[in-house]
Amino acid sequence: MNMKMNVILCLQFLCFFLLSTLFIKASAINVETYESDRIIDLPGQPSSPSVSHFSGYITVNENHGRALFYWFFEAQSEPSKKPLLLWLNGGPGCSSIGYGGVVEIGPLIVNKNGEGLHFNTHSWNQEANLLFVESPVGVGFSYTNTSSDLTKLEDNFVAEDAYIFLVNWLQRFPQFKSRDFFISGESYGGHYIPQLAELIFDRNKDGSKYPFINLKGFIVGNPETDDYYDYKGLLEYAWSHAVISDQQYDKAKQVCDFKQFDWSNECNKAMNEVFQDYSEIDIYNIYAPSCLLNSTSSIADDSNGNGPESFTKERNDYRLKRMRIFGGYDPCYSNYVEEYFNRKDVQSSFHADTKRDTNVAWKVCNNSILRTYNFSVFSVLPVYTKLIKGGLKIWIYSGDADGRVPVIGTRYCVEALGLPLKSRWRTWYHDNQVGGRIVEYEGLTYVTVRGAGHLVPLNKPSEALSLIHSFLTGQHLPTTHG
Amino acid sequence: MNMKMNVILCLQFLCFFLLSTLFIKASAINVETYESDRIIDLPGQPSSPSVSHFSGYITVNENHGRALFYWFFEAQSEPSKKPLLLWLNGGPGCSSIGYGGVVEIGPLIVNKNGEGLHFNTHSWNQEANLLFVESPVGVGFSYTNTSSDLTKLEDNFVAEDAYIFLVNWLQRFPQFKSRDFFISGESYGGHYIPQLAELIFDRNKDGSKYPFINLKGFIVGNPETDDYYDYKGLLEYAWSHAVISDQQYDKAKQVCDFKQFDWSNECNKAMNEVFQDYSEIDIYNIYAPSCLLNSTSSIADDSNGNGPESFTKERNDYRLKRMRIFGGYDPCYSNYVEEYFNRKDVQSSFHADTKRDTNVAWKVCNNSILRTYNFSVFSVLPVYTKLIKGGLKIWIYSGDADGRVPVIGTRYCVEALGLPLKSRWRTWYHDNQVGGRIVEYEGLTYVTVRGAGHLVPLNKPSEALSLIHSFLTGQHLPTTHG
Numbered sequence: 028m029n030m031k032m033n034v035i036l037c038l039q040f041l042c043f044f045l046l047s048t049l050f051i052k053a054s055a056i057n058v059e060t061y062e063s064d065r066i067i068d069l070p071g072q073p074s075s076p077s078v079s080h081f082s083g084y085i086t087v088n089e090n091h092g093r094a095l096f097y098w099f100f101e102a103q104s105e106p107s108k109k110p111l112l113l114w115l116n117g118g119p120g121c122s123s124i125g126y127g128g129v130v131e132i133g134p135l136i137v138n139k140n141g142e143g144l145h146f147n148t149h150s151w152n153q154e155a156n157l158l159f160v161e162s163p164v165g166v167g168f169s170y171t172n173t174s175s176d177l178t179k180l181e182d183n184f185v186a187e188d189a190y191i192f193l194v195n196w197l198q199r200f201p202q203f204k205s206r207d208f209f210i211s212g213e214s215y216g217g218h219y220i221p222q223l224a225e226l227i228f229d230r231n232k233d234g235s236k237y238p239f240i241n242l243k244g245f246i247v248g249n250p251e252t253d254d255y256y257d258y259k260g261l262l263e264y265a266w267s268h269a270v271i272s273d274q275q276y277d278k279a280k281q282v283c284d285f286k287q288f289d290w291s292n293e294c295n296k297a298m299n300e301v302f303q304d305y306s307e308i309d310i311y312n313i314y315a316p317s318c319l320l321n322s323t324s325s326i327a328d329d330s331n332g333n334g335p336e337s338f339t340k341e342r343n344d345y346r347l348k349r350m351r352i353f354g355g356y357d358p359c360y361s362n363y364v365e366e367y368f369n370r371k372d373v374q375s376s377f378h379a380d381t382k383r384d385t386n387v388a389w390k391v392c393n394n395s396i397l398r399t400y401n402f403s404v405f406s407v408l409p410v411y412t413k414l415i416k417g418g419l420k421i422w423i424y425s426g427d428a429d430g431r432v433p434v435i436g437t438r439y440c441v442e443a444l445g446l447p448l449k450s451r452w453r454t455w456y457h458d459n460q461v462g463g464r465i466v467e468y469e470g471l472t473y474v475t476v477r478g479a480g481h482l483v484p485l486n487k488p489s490e491a492l493s494l495i496h497s498f499l500t501g502q503h504l505p506t507t508h509g
Numbered sequence: 510m511n512m513k514m515n516v517i518l519c520l521q522f523l524c525f526f527l528l529s530t531l532f533i534k535a536s537a538i539n540v541e542t543y544e545s546d547r548i549i550d551l552p553g554q555p556s557s558p559s560v561s562h563f564s565g566y567i568t569v570n571e572n573h574g575r576a577l578f579y580w581f582f583e584a585q586s587e588p589s590k591k592p593l594l595l596w597l598n599g600g601p602g603c604s605s606i607g608y609g610g611v612v613e614i615g616p617l618i619v620n621k622n623g624e625g626l627h628f629n630t631h632s633w634n635q636e637a638n639l640l641f642v643e644s645p646v647g648v649g650f651s652y653t654n655t656s657s658d659l660t661k662l663e664d665n666f667v668a669e670d671a672y673i674f675l676v677n678w679l680q681r682f683p684q685f686k687s688r689d690f691f692i693s694g695e696s697y698g699g700h701y702i703p704q705l706a707e708l709i710f711d712r713n714k715d716g717s718k719y720p721f722i723n724l725k726g727f728i729v730g731n732p733e734t735d736d737y738y739d740y741k742g743l744l745e746y747a748w749s750h751a752v753i754s755d756q757q758y759d760k761a762k763q764v765c766d767f768k769q770f771d772w773s774n775e776c777n778k779a780m781n782e783v784f785q786d787y788s789e790i791d792i793y794n795i796y797a798p799s800c801l802l803n804s805t806s807s808i809a810d811d812s813n814g815n816g817p818e819s820f821t822k823e824r825n826d827y828r829l830k831r832m833r834i835f836g837g838y839d840p841c842y843s844n845y846v847e848e849y850f851n852r853k854d855v856q857s858s859f860h861a862d863t864k865r866d867t868n869v870a871w872k873v874c875n876n877s878i879l880r881t882y883n884f885s886v887f888s889v890l891p892v893y894t895k896l897i898k899g900g901l902k903i904w905i906y907s908g909d910a911d912g913r914v915p916v917i918g919t920r921y922c923v924e925a926l927g928l929p930l931k932s933r934w935r936t937w938y939h940d941n942q943v944g945g946r947i948v949e950y951e952g953l954t955y956v957t958v959r960g961a962g963h964l965v966p967l968n969k970p971s972e973a974l975s976l977i978h979s980f981l982t983g984q985h986l987p988t989t990h991g
Contacts, residue, residue: 267749269909269916269946269957272934273924307936307990308943314796314910314960316942427751428796434751442755452754454789460798461790464751475751478796508789 061199064099069135070372071143078134078146079106083378084168085160085199087191092172093164095192096379098124099200100134100157103150110207110243110499112155113193115162115223117215117251119180120396122167122389123159125364127212131484132491133157141366149488151211151495156203158196162189162219165396167368170383181401186222190230193223194238204238209420209499210245214432214481217250221410228417244420246498249432249481252423252440253406258285260436262301268313270430271304288405302350309358310350310430312480318359350431360485361391411444415470422472422498426479426486427463434475441466441473455504462490465504474504543681546581551617552854553625560616560628561588565860566650567642567681569673574654575646577674578861580606581682582616582639585632592689592725592981594637595675597644597705599697599733601662602878604649604871605641607846609694613966614973615639623848631970633693633977638685640678644671644701647878649850652865663883668704672712675705676720686720691902691981692727696914696963699732703892710899726902728980730965731914734905734922735888740767742918744783750795752912753786770887784832791840792832792912794962800841832913842967843873893926897952904954904980908961908968909945916957923948923955937986944972947986956986 064083072078079101084094102109114127122128129137134150134157137143151157161167163185165177197204210220224245230237251257262283266276279301283294290298302310309317367373368389374380379389415421423441425434446468455465455474463475476483476490484491497504546565554560561583566576584591596609604610611619616632616639619625633639643649645667647659679686692702706727712719733739744765748758761783765776772780784792791799849855850871856862861871897903905923907916928950937947937956945957958965958972966973979986 263749267745267917269907269920269959272946272948273920274934304936308959319941425751435749438751438755452756454786459801464754466754477751477790 064199064378066376066378069144069376070370071138071367072135073144073146076103076146080135085192085195087164087188087195088171088173088176090173091176092170093176093188094170095164095188096124096161096168096170097192097196098128098133098159098377100150100152102156103134103153106156107202110155110209111158111203112151112495112499113158113160113208113210113212114151115160115189115210115212115216115219117213117217117219118166118392118397119163119185119215119400120166120394121214121392122161123212124161124167125361125368125391126482127484128159129364129367130360131482131488132495133159137360137364137367139363141363141370144367147488149484149492151484151492153492154496154499155209156206160189160192160196162192163396164188166393167389168374168377168379168383177396178399179401180396180399182218182222182404185219186226189219189223190226193227193240197238197240205241207243208241209243211247211495213248213250213483215251217247217252217432218404218407220245220247220250221407221414222404224414224419225410228414228419242419244422244498246422246424246495248424248483249426249429250423250437251432252411252437253408253443254288255285255406256439256443257432257436258283258298260433260439261430262298264430264433264435265301265305267435268430270308270313271301275300275304288402305350305430309480311358311482312426312428312486313430314428314478315358315480315486318362364391365389408440408443411471415444415446420498421470422474424463424474424476424483424494426476426481426483428478428486429481431481438473441468441471444468444471446471453506455506456508457490457493457505459508462487462493462504465506472498546681546860548858548860551626551858552852553620553849554617555626555628558585558628562617567674567677569646569670569677570653570655570658572655573658574652575658575670576652577646577670578606578643578650578652579674579678580610580615580641580859582632582634584634584636584638585616586635588638589684592637592691593640593685594633594977594981595640595642595690595692595694596633597642597671597692597694597698597701599695599699599701600648600874600879601645601667601697601882602648602876603696603874604643605694606643606649607843607850607873608964609966610641611846611849612842613964613970614977615641619842619846619849621845623845623852626849629970631966631974633966633974635974636978636981637691638688642671642674642678644674645878646670648875649871650856650859650861650865659878660881661883662878662881664700664704664886667701668708671701671705672708675709675722679720679722687723689725690723691725693729693977695730695732695965697733699729699734699914700886700889702727702729702732703889703896704886706896706901707892710896710901724901726904726980728904728906728977730906731908731911731963732905732919733914734893734919735890735925736770737767737888738921738925739914739918740765740780742915742921743912744780746912746915746917747783747787749917750912752790752795753783757782757786770884787832787912790912791962793840793964794908794910794968795912796910796960797840797962797968800844846873847871890922890925893953897926897928902980903952904956906945906956906958906965906976908958908963908965910960910968911963913963920955923950923953926950926953928953935988937988938990939972939975939987941990944969944975944986947988954980 061081064081066080066082082098084096086094114123116123116126132151134147134152135144136147138145161169163180164171210224212220224242227240227242231239262279265271279297282297309315425437427434449467449469452464452466455462461477463477465474476487479486543563546563548562548564564580566578568576596605598605598608614633616629616634617626618629620627643651645662646653692706694702706724709722709724713721744761747753761779764779791797907919909916931949931951934946934948937944943959945959947956956976958969961968
């Protein structure tokens with residue numbers, strides 16, 4: 028062995044040693060970090076089956092002290108082989124934990140009156156490692172130490188924060204860094220999701236500046252996509268589903284030019300009448316019973332009425348305004364979820380009680396974000412066109428009983444993309460019944476879910492699980508009976 | 510007392526004696542007749558509450574030996590103060606007993622698998638004395654000894670027989686002769702009912718030839734009314750409810766002129782495709798699960814396939830054809846009803862086993878009538894116009910989840926009448942939930958029932974009872990919450 032050889036070996040050893048140390052240290056830090064986020068047991072959590080879950084804060088801006096709160100579930104089986112699936116609710120201002128997490132697709136569903144949790148046999152963590160994030164800042168437990176951040180919220184801001192969240196979350200859970208990654212969500216998530224996908228798609232091209240995120244595609248349900256088609260669809264849906272009168276329909280068609288960002292006063296008046304009619308039912312599920320709970324819970328509302336009467340009027344005005352502008356949701360289970368997540372013992376077990384202003388109640392939808400959000404993007408259809416060309420796997424689905432982002436408008440959106448037809452519109456089956464219809468274009472699949480409202484997995488949990496299974500695995504939804 | 514006086518008194522006595530005798534005889538005959546129609550107990554009938562009901566045959570043509578079968582329920586309380594309400598199902602060829610009677614509004618509902626009956630707490634005989642008739646001849650237990658009658662069935666024939674039935678039924682139950690009389694029903698009853706009302710209305714003017722029938726009005730649900738508006742509505746409903754593809758919708762709109770009685774080959778083809786898509790769900794209730802029972806029951810079908818395979822194809826073709834042309838209905842409960850009414854003990858208790866060809870199975874819908882019925886009336890809107898002017902009370906209602914005679918087409922029909930608006934389109938409530946919407950015109954009230962299909966009282970029994978209560982009593986449906 029000559030000197031040169033010795034030097035090489037020595038260097039190799041040194042390199043190995045250094046690398047090992049670094050690696051071990053990195054692993055140790057990461058494991059330690061994410062292990063400290065492990066949830067041991069949430070109050071009221073069923074004792075079986077076991078659920079491996081984590082929650083905590085991911086800083087997205089050190090200088091401003093801005094952090095997003097997440098809840099993560101390992102897949103129920105073989106988590107190391109399953110993809111990573113992010114879920115985003117919309118609003119803007121609504122919590123992915125409060126809806127997706129404990130009402131729709133997570134393994135722990137909040138019980139009536141917020142008294143504990145039960146296991147969801149249709150949880151999507153059967154199919155993927157499941158990540159919920161309260162986005163943007165101001166939603167749920169997410170917080171900032173720089174309150175002016177909250178005045179700056181618009182789509183790009185949200186996408187940027189979500190991107191940084193994701194990069195940093197993958198630092199904390201490095202075992203998912205190269206894992207197949209998909210994004211899912213609903214409602215105004217129809218803006219967030221394609222925009223976040225676009226940001227990842229663009230930055231993945233610049234490996235020198237950005238870490239690679241193994242994004243494979245996204246799936247959005249009842250998504251706000253394009254204001255023109257969405258509102259045209261909303262109006263036509265209200266008439267064809269016998270919600271509004273012929274006169275209201277004719278009037279709104281006449282005075283509204285939905286191609287404009289700002290509606291005329293006449294259009295605003297006409298559309299407010301449409302929403303007034305919708306205020307009597309659940310616009311998000313037009314055939315479902317409405318929640319008849321007294322909605323004056325101090326938790327559920329931040330209006331400033333004094334007595335019950337003014338409070339109710341205020342509440343109604345607010346509900347109407349929110350319905351008019353946003354894709355939020357406020358049926359009875361919102362109350363239950365708010366009861367649950369405002370319990371101190373829950374917040375403590377959830378690692379959510381240390382860094383934020385605990386005088387502010389946790390809400391399913393943050394009304395002040397609803398009020399101040401800056402809507403600057405009229406349509407995300409150009410993003411679709413770009414990402415379809417880019418080869419992402421993209422699915423859209425519509426619960427066909429939703430009046431807020433109705434199947435009619437979404438069909439217009441899909442049609443407007445002008446994609447070549449791959450396989451024609453046909454029925455898909457679930458448990459020998461018609462689950463809905465499916466049509467495949469080159470680069471995009473569109474699925475309807477029969478009888479489901481805005482929150483498809485809430486109304487049709489088994490069908491929704493079948494849908495996400497098909498999306499993630501590539502196995503076709505059955506299109507023949509039996 | 511002079512001679513003259515004696516003669517007068519004598520004549521008076523004679524008259525009194527003769528009249529009394531006649532009256533007593535008439536009464537006795539009538540009572541005897543209808544008492545012999547009394548049903549003591551149907552097999553499987555619940556022992557309580559007690560139900561006072563009658564069934565039997567009313568001859569409508571002596572020469573031809575033609576008789577219609579009826580089932581009559583006295584009102585549950587104070588029958589002498591309640592109106593008389595006739596119910597007619599459509600098809601043509603479907604039994605008012607098999608649908609209205611034991612599935613929808615009667616007090617005795619057939620159990621699963623045809624094993625007996627249970628009491629319907631939402632029966633319309635809470636509101637009225639309730640009369641079901643199997644009309645026209647050939648339906649259910651109704652029969653003729655002159656088989657050529659069956660080849661002559663069309664709207665006028667049906668109305669004439671129904672009129673004669675009614676006159677003769679009132680002879681048998683004379684206590685109802687001057688009672689307030691209303692007609693109700695659904696589907697192709699949308700033709701039968703206004704036409705029967707018109708016949709009564711016209712003949713009531715000629716007291717020398719016809720007995721007076723105290724007709725006050727009618728109410729029809731998901732009624733076939735005008736082929737143009739109904740089919741235009743059917744197509745638009747199929748698209749707006751995400752049943753058919755954009756391409757199918759555009760094609761059918763392009764090639765179909767629904768103003769023509771006979772469709773072009775191209776239109777037939779396009780519409781058959783629409784019905785093909787509908788064949789995968791229950792067109793009569795688009796959000797309900799389909800019946801998955803094996804539909805090869807020999808009772809339920811009269812097709813002539815040999816093996817199971819050809820049978821199924823035949824059955825499917827037939828189902829499609831029936832869906833395409835008629836407003837029949839064949840979900841699982843049809844099977845149960847057919848099981849029940851083909852029991853010999855049931856037929857015997859039902860007074861239905863003596864006069865007809867008992868080799869022919871009783872069917873909920875008679876397919877041969879479906880096939881041979883002569884559709885000669887394109888629209889009954891002119892009848893509406895006439896009877897509205899004539900002062901009848903007229904209501905139309907639509908279960909808004911029916912794809913066969915959809916709310917959209919019926920709205921077009923109502924609009925086409927051009928009636929002055931009396932009170933605007935608004936919500937009506939039932940048990941603090943939105944029952945549907947109501948709009949009142951001068952002379953006509955239109956009501957929708959939220960989430961109900963073609964057979965409104967089946968899907969929404971409580972709402973339907975509230976509806977008929979409002980129609981009969983004049984008490985407004987609640988249009989404010991709570």
